[in-house]
Amino acid sequence: MIPFFIKNKKMMTKRASLIQIIIFILLLSGCKSEEKSVVTEILLINTSNIELSEKAVVIERAKIFEAENEKYPVLTSASDTIPSQLTDLDWDGEWDELFFLANFSAEERKTFELHWVDEEPQYTTRTSVRFGKRESVDEPVTPATEETLTATDMPKNLGFQKYQTDGPTWENDKVGFRHYLDGRNSKDIFGKTSANISPETVGVNDTGAVEDNYHTMEDWGRDIFPVGNSVGLGGFALLVDNEVQRLGITVDDTLSNIEETTFRILEEGPLKSIMKFEYNNWDAADNTYNAEEVTTIWAGMYGFKNTVSVSGMQNDEVLLIGLSNINIEKPLQEVEVGDFVALILHDYQTYEREWALGTALLIPKADYNGYIEAPEEGKVTSSYLVKTKRENGNPISYYAIAAGEMAPDGGFEDAETFRNYVEDLARQLSATVEVVINSSENE
Numbered sequence: 001m002i003p004f005f006i007k008n009k010k011m012m013t014k015r016a017s018l019i020q021i022i023i024f025i026l027l028l029s030g031c032k033s034e035e036k037s038v039v040t041e042i043l044l045i046n047t048s049n050i051e052l053s054e055k056a057v058v059i060e061r062a063k064i065f066e067a068e069n070e071k072y073p074v075l076t077s078a079s080d081t082i083p084s085q086l087t088d089l090d091w092d093g094e095w096d097e098l099f100f101l102a103n104f105s106a107e108e109r110k111t112f113e114l115h116w117v118d119e120e121p122q123y124t125t126r127t128s129v130r131f132g133k134r135e136s137v138d139e140p141v142t143p144a145t146e147e148t149l150t151a152t153d154m155p156k157n158l159g160f161q162k163y164q165t166d167g168p169t170w171e172n173d174k175v176g177f178r179h180y181l182d183g184r185n186s187k188d189i190f191g192k193t194s195a196n197i198s199p200e201t202v203g204v205n206d207t208g209a210v211e212d213n214y215h216t217m218e219d220w221g222r223d224i225f226p227v228g229n230s231v232g233l234g235g236f237a238l239l240v241d242n243e244v245q246r247l248g249i250t251v252d253d254t255l256s257n258i259e260e261t262t263f264r265i266l267e268e269g270p271l272k273s274i275m276k277f278e279y280n281n282w283d284a285a286d287n288t289y290n291a292e293e294v295t296t297i298w299a300g301m302y303g304f305k306n307t308v309s310v311s312g313m314q315n316d317e318v319l320l321i322g323l324s325n326i327n328i329e330k331p332l333q334e335v336e337v338g339d340f341v342a343l344i345l346h347d348y349q350t351y352e353r354e355w356a357l358g359t360a361l362l363i364p365k366a367d368y369n370g371y372i373e374a375p376e377e378g379k380v381t382s383s384y385l386v387k388t389k390r391e392n393g394n395p396i397s398y399y400a401i402a403a404g405e406m407a408p409d410g411g412f413e414d415a416e417t418f419r420n421y422v423e424d425l426a427r428q429l430s431a432t433v434e435v436v437i438n439s440s441e442n443e
Contacts, residue, residue: 040065040114041438042075046104048431054101054300056272057433061096064114065439069094071116082112083123085269099272101300104433123270126173126299128197131265132164132204140208143200146264147181150256154183157254161210165203168263170273170295173197174302174409175402176221177233179277179295181263183256185248187232189225189402191355196220215351221406224350224357230374230383231322233359234306234400236293237380238284239318239372239387245284246379247291257283272298288312292395301425303360303401313392318369320385321398323361325373327353330415332384334371337423338430340399341368343386344422346415350404357404358418361386362426367396401425 042059046052075082082102086095104110132141137160155161167181169190176190176198192198198220205211214223229250231237238245249256259281266274279291289312297304310319323343325332333344346358367388374383390396401422405413412418 039439042112042114043436043438044102044104044110044112045434045436046106046108046110046431047434048427049106050427050431051106052102052104052428052431052433055104055428055431055433056298057100057102057435059098059435059437061094061098063435063437064098065437068116071118072120073098074115074117074121075100076113076115077110081121083121083271085271087267087269087272087274089266091266099298101271101298102433125197125270126195127171127269127271127273127297129168129170129265129268129273129275130164130198130200130202131168131263133162134208134210135162136160141204141210142208146262148260148262149181149183151259152255154249154254154256156252164210165214168265168275169198169202170275170297170304171198172297172299172301174300174407177297177304177400177402178223179275180227180232181261181277183249183253183258183261184251185235185246185279186227186230187235187400188223188227189233189357189359190214190221191224191350191357191402191404191406192221192408193406194220195408224355224404224406225324225359225402226326226349226351227324228326229379229381230324230326231380232324233322233402234304234361234398235322236291236308236310237320237322237385238289238310238313239320239385240285240287240314241316243285244320244374244378244380244385247279247282250379259283266294270299272296287314302403302407302421303362303399303425305397305399307395307397309390309393309395311393319388319390319396320372321361321363321388321396322374322380323359323384323386324382325349325384326382332371333419335419335423336365337426339364340426340430341365342422342426343371343384344419345384346418355405356413357402358412358415358422360401360418360422362399362401362422362429363388364396364398367398399425399429 084100087097089096167179169178173195178188262278275295277293282289291310294307327349335342340362344360369387403412
């Protein structure tokens with residue numbers, strides 16, 4: 001017979017072992033539970049009957065399950081990783097949208113999976129914003145992301161140019177642009193010859209001084225577009241009592257009609273870059289206005305999107321969108337396509353008429369009210385000016401397009417090729433991609 005205390009001890013040992021096994025199983029189950037991750041399936045449906053090339057897709061944060069600030073998205077298809085980018089629209093430190101580009105055949109349904117990782121993925125850089133400034137003629141230009149300038153901060157009054165390339169430049173893998181932040185507020189074109197992003201040193205010399213070194217051909221391209229006293233490609237003005245009122249000044253003025261202008265780079269990413277301009281107390285025709293402009297560029301498109309609003313407008317005043325017609329000998333084409341009216345120019349409209357260049361505006365049909373030509377004299381000249389139906393304070397979004405014979409893809413020396421591109425782009429921008437999101441736990 002086994003003594004009781006020995007038998008009891010063995011029973012206690014068995015119980016202890018059983019408890020340990022149960023605890024281990026529970027811990028193991030807990031580990032498996034922690035290893036569960038949320039897999040988000042994104043179904044994209046091309047609702048149009050046309051093929052879409054690098055169609056911009058935006059998904060709001062609120063629609064994505066388990067989205068975190070500390071995590072980064074990885075978007076995958078059956079065989080590829082799809083570059084994507086998070087956008088913080090209101091600069092509150094929390095991202096608001098997921099942005100990516102996708103290709104579709106007509107009416108195609110395409111499924112992606114969205115995962116979240118701790119380290120930000122690195123993708124090929126296909127967009128950029130460059131801005132540099134100096135506070136005195138003896139200081140070198142340094143990079144900056146924002147600026148505030150007053151009515152007296154004009155080059156003719158200061159005696160020197162504060163800004164690299166006269167203001168910010170923005171580009172993608174197809175084309176580049178610049179905005180004359182120095183009070184003129186026109187928009188210019190850089191004709192790129194390569195998909196590569198142009199050097200950060202464009203517009204400055206070896207000592208860091210502002211220098212116009214971009215009107216000669218380099219490996220990346222050059223400034224090719226004469227602007228003069230037009231508002232360039234996609235700049236804006238007002239029509240007040242049948243007179244065109246300029247936003248800002250011309251090159252010979254010393255004092256701006258805008259009390260304060262602010263500029264900020266909102267985002268600079270591999271797929272998309274965004275800038276914001278605010279024009280406070282713009283005096284024109286004995287009235288005062290405030291205007292706001294948000295400029296967005298994304299990869300793969302020969303152009304940029306511009307969203308403009310003006311407050312202080314009276315009922316009979318008209319917001320105008322400009323298209324320079326310097327060096328133009330061929331007529332303007334006006335075409336309705338998709339959701340837009342396209343105004344198209346193609347000619348040797350570059351400096352000295354050296355290269356063929358196409359420029360265009362895509363204006364939403366609902367906002368289009370014809371166009372006028374700028375007067376031969378005044379603060380705004382050498383332009384076609386689109387009349388919009390925008391009322392006081394209501395924003396309008398439109399697209400400015402430019403492609404020439406030197407473009408990375410080539411072929412735009414022909415007017416028909418450029419027109420076909422503009423019309424196809426209008427159809428693609430009009431097309432809708434439906435987004436369906438499903439989330440599930442995956443072990």
